[in-house]
Amino acid sequence: MTPEEFREYGKQVVDWIADYLAGIEDYPVRSRVRPGEVRAALPAHPPEHGEPFESVLDDLDSVVLPGITHWQHPSFFAYFPANASGPAILGDLLSAGLGVQGMVWATSPACTELETVVVDWLAELLDLPAHFRTDTAGGGVIQDSASSASLVAVLAAIQRAGGRAGDGRRYSIYVSSQTHSSLEKAARIAGIGAEYVRAVDVDPETLAMDPVHLDTLIAEDVAEGVTPALVCATIGTTSTTAIDPVARIGQVCRARGIWLHVDAAYAGVSAVCPELRWINDGVAAFADSYVTNPHKWLLTNFDCSVLWLADRAPLIEALSILPEYLRNAASASGEVIDYRDWQIPLGRRFRALKLWSVIRWYGAEGLRAHVRNGIELADEFAALVKAHPGFRLLEHHPFSLVCFRPVWPGKSTADANAATTELLERLNDSGQLYLSHTKVGDDVLLRLAVGAPMTQRRHIQAAWDRIRTEYERSQ
Amino acid sequence: MTPEEFREYGKQVVDWIADYLAGIEDYPVRSRVRPGEVRAALPAHPPEHGEPFESVLDDLDSVVLPGITHWQHPSFFAYFPANASGPAILGDLLSAGLGVQGMVWATSPACTELETVVVDWLAELLDLPAHFRTDTAGGGVIQDSASSASLVAVLAAIQRAGGRAGDGRRYSIYVSSQTHSSLEKAARIAGIGAEYVRAVDVDPETLAMDPVHLDTLIAEDVAEGVTPALVCATIGTTSTTAIDPVARIGQVCRARGIWLHVDAAYAGVSAVCPELRWINDGVAAFADSYVTNPHKWLLTNFDCSVLWLADRAPLIEALSILPEYLRNAASASGEVIDYRDWQIPLGRRFRALKLWSVIRWYGAEGLRAHVRNGIELADEFAALVKAHPGFRLLEHHPFSLVCFRPVWPGKSTADANAATTELLERLNDSGQLYLSHTKVGDDVLLRLAVGAPMTQRRHIQAAWDRIRTEYERSQ
Numbered sequence: 001m002t003p004e005e006f007r008e009y010g011k012q013v014v015d016w017i018a019d020y021l022a023g024i025e026d027y028p029v030r031s032r033v034r035p036g037e038v039r040a041a042l043p044a045h046p047p048e049h050g051e052p053f054e055s056v057l058d059d060l061d062s063v064v065l066p067g068i069t070h071w072q073h074p075s076f077f078a079y080f081p082a083n084a085s086g087p088a089i090l091g092d093l094l095s096a097g098l099g100v101q102g103m104v105w106a107t108s109p110a111c112t113e114l115e116t117v118v119v120d121w122l123a124e125l126l127d128l129p130a131h132f133r134t135d136t137a138g139g140g141v142i143q144d145s146a147s148s149a150s151l152v153a154v155l156a157a158i159q160r161a162g163g164r165a166g167d168g169r170r171y172s173i174y175v176s177s178q179t180h181s182s183l184e185k186a187a188r189i190a191g192i193g194a195e196y197v198r199a200v201d202v203d204p205e206t207l208a209m210d211p212v213h214l215d216t217l218i219a220e221d222v223a224e225g226v227t228p229a230l231v232c233a234t235i236g237t238t239s240t241t242a243i244d245p246v247a248r249i250g251q252v253c254r255a256r257g258i259w260l261h262v263d264a265a266y267a268g269v270s271a272v273c274p275e276l277r278w279i280n281d282g283v284a285a286f287a288d289s290y291v292t293n294p295h296k297w298l299l300t301n302f303d304c305s306v307l308w309l310a311d312r313a314p315l316i317e318a319l320s321i322l323p324e325y326l327r328n329a330a331s332a333s334g335e336v337i338d339y340r341d342w343q344i345p346l347g348r349r350f351r352a353l354k355l356w357s358v359i360r361w362y363g364a365e366g367l368r369a370h371v372r373n374g375i376e377l378a379d380e381f382a383a384l385v386k387a388h389p390g391f392r393l394l395e396h397h398p399f400s401l402v403c404f405r406p407v408w409p410g411k412s413t414a415d416a417n418a419a420t421t422e423l424l425e426r427l428n429d430s431g432q433l434y435l436s437h438t439k440v441g442d443d444v445l446l447r448l449a450v451g452a453p454m455t456q457r458r459h460i461q462a463a464w465d466r467i468r469t470e471y472e473r474s475q
Numbered sequence: 476m477t478p479e480e481f482r483e484y485g486k487q488v489v490d491w492i493a494d495y496l497a498g499i500e501d502y503p504v505r506s507r508v509r510p511g512e513v514r515a516a517l518p519a520h521p522p523e524h525g526e527p528f529e530s531v532l533d534d535l536d537s538v539v540l541p542g543i544t545h546w547q548h549p550s551f552f553a554y555f556p557a558n559a560s561g562p563a564i565l566g567d568l569l570s571a572g573l574g575v576q577g578m579v580w581a582t583s584p585a586c587t588e589l590e591t592v593v594v595d596w597l598a599e600l601l602d603l604p605a606h607f608r609t610d611t612a613g614g615g616v617i618q619d620s621a622s623s624a625s626l627v628a629v630l631a632a633i634q635r636a637g638g639r640a641g642d643g644r645r646y647s648i649y650v651s652s653q654t655h656s657s658l659e660k661a662a663r664i665a666g667i668g669a670e671y672v673r674a675v676d677v678d679p680e681t682l683a684m685d686p687v688h689l690d691t692l693i694a695e696d697v698a699e700g701v702t703p704a705l706v707c708a709t710i711g712t713t714s715t716t717a718i719d720p721v722a723r724i725g726q727v728c729r730a731r732g733i734w735l736h737v738d739a740a741y742a743g744v745s746a747v748c749p750e751l752r753w754i755n756d757g758v759a760a761f762a763d764s765y766v767t768n769p770h771k772w773l774l775t776n777f778d779c780s781v782l783w784l785a786d787r788a789p790l791i792e793a794l795s796i797l798p799e800y801l802r803n804a805a806s807a808s809g810e811v812i813d814y815r816d817w818q819i820p821l822g823r824r825f826r827a828l829k830l831w832s833v834i835r836w837y838g839a840e841g842l843r844a845h846v847r848n849g850i851e852l853a854d855e856f857a858a859l860v861k862a863h864p865g866f867r868l869l870e871h872h873p874f875s876l877v878c879f880r881p882v883w884p885g886k887s888t889a890d891a892n893a894a895t896t897e898l899l900e901r902l903n904d905s906g907q908l909y910l911s912h913t914k915v916g917d918d919v920l921l922r923l924a925v926g927a928p929m930t931q932r933r934h935i936q937a938a939w940d941r942i943r944t945e946y947e948r949s950q
Contacts, residue, residue: 001561191666
């Protein structure tokens with residue numbers, strides 16, 4: 001494709017996306033295709049001869065779109081949001097157009113240095129501690145996801161604990177029942193083994209990790225010759241946005257010399273708002289690593305997860321390997337950062353461009369407005385739920401997620417859960433909104449996560465009307 | 476940013492990229508900035524107020540571009556190519572615009588099913604064995620990089636060997652001195668430990684792995700109670716595009732029940748050409764996993780690495796964890812694929828769109844023409860080197876990489892290497908071309924990798940003229 005053809009088709013694609021976003025409310029939020037339907041509509045064999053790009057766009061409309069669950073739909077309330085925004089899409093487009101691979105500084109210095117600047121900017125926007133900035137022993141890096149960030153935190157923690165995964169020693173990590181499943185996956189991958197992932201008790205009300213039980217578990221492991229490597233505290237759990245007591249957990253970690261990793265994948269970005277910075281209490285004093293995902297709630301397309309470290313040395317020691325063909329004067333000088341040593345893969349896209357575009361387009365005030373809008377709408381929805389006698393609200397909802405359940409008088413817990421799940425499916429089948437679910441104790445709860453860039457009050461009101469109506473119809 | 480603003484700025488960005496690509500030869504191939512220069516030119520603090528998108532584009536020109544090493548420049552001959560192409564850029568743009576997250580089938584069925592279709596298409600285009608297709612026990616998946624693909628292959632291999640990383644058993648993997656460093660990194664990450672990465676001897680001429688020595692090393696490990704988990708054979712090594720004897724290695728693996736992983740990251744895509752399919756001899760009979768990167772030499776923007784498995788079950792067993800909030804009817808039915816269980820991260824971009832766009836725009840014949848063009852130009856360059864008495868050519872160059880070294884009469888090996896390295900720096904400093912280097916035995920060799928989409932005969936001729944002239948001037 002020549003640059004002139006790219007110019008022509010590129011504008012068609014931009015128009016296609018602008019039209020898609022402008023008309024997104026016309027689509028059912030959750031795709032209605034059945035398993036295999038998209039695949040069956042596509043040719044079984046690749047084309048021998050090239051096709052005009054118009055054919056791709058035609059099939060996009062006729063085959064792909066029906067199979068899309070519209071994450072950018074203003075009535076997408078499932079999971080957590082995965083914000084896309086205009087400046088982020090354009091930043092990603094610029095990255096694709098430049099087509100550079102920033103595995104080391106020398107392979108495109110701007111790819112590395114712009115990343116350093118934007119992760120430092122983001123640390124400042126979130127008021128994270130100064131020792132997370134790159135001019136210290138610490139620093140930040142963009143990863144594809146919090147899963148990968150947590151995995152490399154585990155590897156760095158093992159390194160600091162004096163070993164390497166696979167050195168014959170037994171390492172343990174500490175999570176709660178509410179910790180993201182990626183920590184268990186990381187432990188499996190890192191060779192710690194799922195059986196050395198200790199589940200710390202949570203407070204039954206707040207679902208926050210119990211620091212006293214944490215200390216007990218650690219003492220037991222130490223007594224048995226196991227080396228405690230890492231504790232993961234979560235700020236805003238996936239299930240219900242519970243907040244672990246970071247400072248108290250940090251004191252346990254400090255006393256015992258254990259790495260404290262803070263998973264704030266979803267909620268961390270909300271600290272752009274000064275009134276929410278209390279969520280990071282204890283981070284400055286105790287956290288060895290901290291991850292939050294601008295690709296969830298901060299208007300930056302997936303993938304863009306930022307990991308900061310108080311000390312980058314153990315991470316680099318754990319992951320650095322220098323083959324001959326990557327040797328270069330800049331790396332040897334020690335004056336530059338080679339982010340390949342901060343992550344699992346060798347290759348790197350120029351992801352800093354999209355975060356840079358987002359921060360510049362919105363500015364700090366625009367980012368704060370976006371987060372506040374999500375929280376306000378969630379609060380309004382929670383008030384509607386609370387005022388209705390047929391629903392029980394999970395009172396703790398500091399961010400933009402609201403968890404609640406319908407009441408089914410006379411039904412056993414199992415039957416009530418089945419009724420809740422049926423209600424959920426009917427709601428999602430309607431195409432008018434998309435919710436997800438979780439389980440707290442024995443109860444299935446519905447999760448309504450606000451935060452998509454286009455969500456307005458009318459979408460929240462419509463969601464509530466639909467939920468209430470479906471519920472009342474089921475009685 | 477509203478859809479209408481996106482429409483406007485999007486077209487500006489498309490024009491910017493078209494202009495960039497049309498004028499790319501005006502830039503020095505390798506960036507000339509010094510460490511810290513880009514960073515110093517950017518504000519130390521994020522903006523409080525949003526800025527117009529024009530400011531981003533202005534800084535892109537004035538600050539970012541000088542720090543770019545231009546991977547798409549037709550005279551970029553370093554490393555391996557990282558092809559970008561119009562249809563790939565647009566496929567990625569569509570992915571960003573849709574903004575879906577395909578962690579499980581249900582979160583956007585088309586994201587999963589289009590991926591299944593395109594990895595099956597690619598297997599057909601490369602004539603890979605039928606048991607790599609998704610309708611069998613095997614299947615393919617798009618990963619970010621061959622590093623990650625090799626890591627998950629190691630995890631699957633340990634799983635099949637009857638264990639899990641961290642189960643207290645000792646596992647070993649087998650590579651050669653020419654194997655990509657990502658295998659050692661994978662072993663570290665997976666808790667095997669670098670000391671259980673066995674280096675099999677290579678033939679000093681062909682640099683191919685010695686299957687007899689492989690068998691000897693395996694026997695030694697078995698005798699010591701170590702469990703051999705995986706052998707990595709490479710088709711087209713990073714250093715010199717050496718090819719390991721896959722069939723003979725495979726026979727050793729088969730006899731001993733060891734997982735055979737084939738790393739064809741760069742060269743594998745060349746099998747779109749029937750005349751190059753001999754490179755995969757032994758893959759159909761013996762390979763348990765196989766990785767190649769369309770993001771290197773097949774016109775598809777980084778990141779797009781495709782991993783196929785002959786049996787996907789051990790991979791899924793190694794990586795699957797099902798938290799409550801991801802439970803859904805489609806997954807429970809077993810009728811769908813959830814690619815999250817085939818990779819390290821949970822989240823997934825819609826990367827299939829770019830590979831789909833590329834295959835459709837170019838067709839099989841266009842992809843073959845691209846690969847053949849790279850090989851022809853490399854052959855022409857090699858002929859020029861060979862005809863010059865001042866250079867020694869590495870005769871083995873089946874793909875688009877040519878390795879060679881200048882002769883420095885009267886100089887010791889160390890001094891000759893220093894002179895070669897100096898020559899390389901002068902060439903790269905010229906901005907007219909960008910080469911990389913490697914070491915074979917005691918000698919530093921220059922690497923000239925063809926394969927960028929815009930490279931033509933005149934760029935090869937100009938590179939040779941510059942290399943020859945600089946060399947002759949140094950005598």
